[in-house]
Amino acid sequence: MPLISAVGAVDHGDRRDPVRLARVLADQGVAHELLSAAEATDRWGGIAFDGAVLWHDEAGVIDAEGAVNTMLRLAVAAGATVRTGWPVAAVSARGAGYMAVSSTGDVVEAEQVVVAAGGWLPDLLGGLGIGTERLAAFPSLEVRQEQAFHFPYRDAADVWPTIIHKSAPIQVYALPGGRDAEFRGQKVAEYNGGHTIRSAAWHNRAIDPVRRERVVAYVRENLPGLVPEPYAETTCLFTNIAGEDFVIDRIDGITILSPCSGHGAKFAPLLGEYVARLVEGDGDVPDRFRPLTAGVRA
Incomplete structure (x- = not known):
C-alpha cells in the first residue's frame, strides 16, 4: 500500500489567503491552479467555497502508521535497535x-x-x-487535545481532496478517512480547537460534546456532500509553539x-x-x- 495517496488539496478562506499561497508555489515552480469559487464548485459540488481556491493536484494524504513502521524497518535494517514501552524519565552526562x-x-x-x-x-x-x-x-x-470526526459521503463513490478552510469563526482541516475509519468518508477537525493539557501524559482521549457539535454544524453548512452525522471520532495531540x-x-x-x-x-x-x-x-x-x-x- 502506498504511503502517500495523491488525492490533491484545496485551500480556501479569507484567513488562508489562497492568492498569496499561489504566489509561493509559483516561486518554487510547483504546479497549481487558482480557481474562483464558482470554478471550484463545478469540480467539487459537495464543498461550499467562499472565495478564491488554491488547487494543488500533487498534494495528498500520508498513511501515518504505515510511514512510521516503514521508517522503523529501515532504521533496524541500518543497524538500529528499537525499544518500545521504554519511557525515558531523564537524560544526564556520564563520562564522555x-x-x-x-x-x-x-x-x-x-x-x-x-x-x-x-x-x-x-x-x-x-x-x-x-x-x-x-x-x-x-x-x-502548548499541547492541545484535538478532536476529529469522520463523516460519510452522501455519494459513497466520492473521493475528495484534502481541505484547509480558514475563515472566521472556525478553522477546519479535512482529509479522506484512513485506516482509523475504514478508509471511507472524510475526517474533519477544527484546527487548534481542542483544550490545552499539560503534556501527552494527560491525554484522556475524551470527546468534548460541545466541540463535536461545532464541527457537525460546520459540516452541515460548509460540506453539504457529507452526511452531518459522524460515524467515528477520535482525539490526537498538537504540540504548538508561537x-x-x-x-x-x-x-x-x-x-x-x-x-x-x-x-x-x-x-x-x-x-x-x-x-x-x-x-x-x-x-x-x-x-x-x-x-x-x-x-x-x-
Missing part, C-alpha cells in the same frame, strides 16, 4: 557520553542523545540537564527535535537529515530553528 534512564530505572548509555518526544516534551525538558539558561530560551510549548515554527537544535551531545504545530510528520525525511547534520557536528540547520544556541553562535 550520556545515559538515558527509564521510568523503571533501566539505563541505556550513548555518545549522543536525540530527543523527539512530541507532546511528552514538556515533562521531559527539565530532566535533560541542559541548564536553566537554555531551558529559559526554549519556546513555550509562530508554528520548529525547534531543531543541539546542546553539547543532546539534540532536541520539536517539529511543532501539527506539521512535523509532513517533513520527516528532511527533519531526519537536519538531525543527522547536528549529530555529526554540522551546524547547517536554519537559524530560525535553533533558539537554544542563538546567543552562543552569534
